[in-house]
Amino acid sequence: MGKRFGVWKFFLAVILLMCVLLSFRQAHAQETKKGKITYLYGDRETLKEGCQRAWGLVTLIEFDGMRILFDTGGERKILKNNMQKIGIDPKSIDLIVISHHHWEMLDGLPYLLENKPKLPIYATNIVINSVGDTDLFRKNKWYKNFKSIEHFAKITPNITLMKLKSRPRHGGPFGIEEIHIVLKTKEGLVILQGCGHPEIVNIMKKSIEQTKDKKVFLISGGTRMLDQGTVVKMSDGSTFGVPQPHPYSNEDINAIADELLKNGVQHIAPTHCTGDRAEGIFAKKFGDKYIKGKLGLEIALPEPLNPSAQ
Numbered sequence: 001m002g003k004r005f006g007v008w009k010f011f012l013a014v015i016l017l018m019c020v021l022l023s024f025r026q027a028h029a030q031e032t033k034k035g036k037i038t039y040l041y042g043d044r045e046t047l048k049e050g051c052q053r054a055w056g057l058v059t060l061i062e063f064d065g066m067r068i069l070f071d072t073g074g075e076r077k078i079l080k081n082n083m084q085k086i087g088i089d090p091k092s093i094d095l096i097v098i099s100h101h102h103w104e105m106l107d108g109l110p111y112l113l114e115n116k117p118k119l120p121i122y123a124t125n126i127v128i129n130s131v132g133d134t135d136l137f138r139k140n141k142w143y144k145n146f147k148s149i150e151h152f153a154k155i156t157p158n159i160t161l162m163k164l165k166s167r168p169r170h171g172g173p174f175g176i177e178e179i180h181i182v183l184k185t186k187e188g189l190v191i192l193q194g195c196g197h198p199e200i201v202n203i204m205k206k207s208i209e210q211t212k213d214k215k216v217f218l219i220s221g222g223t224r225m226l227d228q229g230t231v232v233k234m235s236d237g238s239t240f241g242v243p244q245p246h247p248y249s250n251e252d253i254n255a256i257a258d259e260l261l262k263n264g265v266q267h268i269a270p271t272h273c274t275g276d277r278a279e280g281i282f283a284k285k286f287g288d289k290y291i292k293g294k295l296g297l298e299i300a301l302p303e304p305l306n307p308s309a310q
Helices: 002-034 076-086 109-115 125-131 135-139 200-211 250-262 276-289
Strands: 036-042 057-063 066-070 095-097 121-123 146-148 152-156 159-165 177-185 188-192 216-221 231-233 239-241 265-270 298-300
Touching: 036 076, 057 177, 057 188, 057 216, 066 152, 076 109, 121 125, 125 146, 159 200, 177 200, 188 200, 200 216, 200 250, 250 265, 250 276, 265 276
Parallel strands: 066 095, 095 121, 121 146, 188 216, 216 265
Antiparallel strands: 036 057, 036 298, 057 066, 152 159, 159 177, 177 188, 231 239
């Protein structure tokens, strides 16, 4: 009797262990399915020891079975350092998206291509003509990696790239062609901006129009809402003066925040080229739905809306 009871205990222990392992695998699979974004490079305070600040923004998007690097920063040594400190292997990247042709978004490209020479790069024609035709890119045949975005392109059923052009406005130059990324999740759209030259409200409305999804879970990235004379301090002690001849007023920024809230934006994470004054207004308007963008910060994403084909 005692021996038979011991056998039953053994089998119960095995079954319990299998249930625990299955539960762990399901939880891990669920977390992987949800995805996340990580700020790898930028001009904000750092969460990860050893990361360095620099003007620009690089966001790693892990979503719907893809690893997308959104922009590459302006200093390849700093990009390399931060990716190593955060633990991101450049060979693990599936594709790169360059938002627009400003140096702080694209000069880190060679570091990625030296590690993965055939990495696809989605960009505007202005970026392709200015970067792809350089001696370095011709020598290594990297110009073949570029794929032009004319209006929009679907990467997966849940990932869309959209190109818009900035109009006359307070926040900066107009006529800037910029790509933003839209993720379709079960809790609404996730909209990722580079500098946000085409304006955050316009980007939101065009994203809703294109995807037919009226809910917005998160807007993240640059907003081009700086103050005149803004100076940013970097990790090496240097400073960078950001040109901003026609800043938004408090009334402008409050109206923009109200418009985003009226359209149901659930969370906002303004970062690169967003001034302290603008961030303060967003923080007050959005309350606990405001996310302070920091270097090394990870933001968990809801599950993709559509079943992935991958």
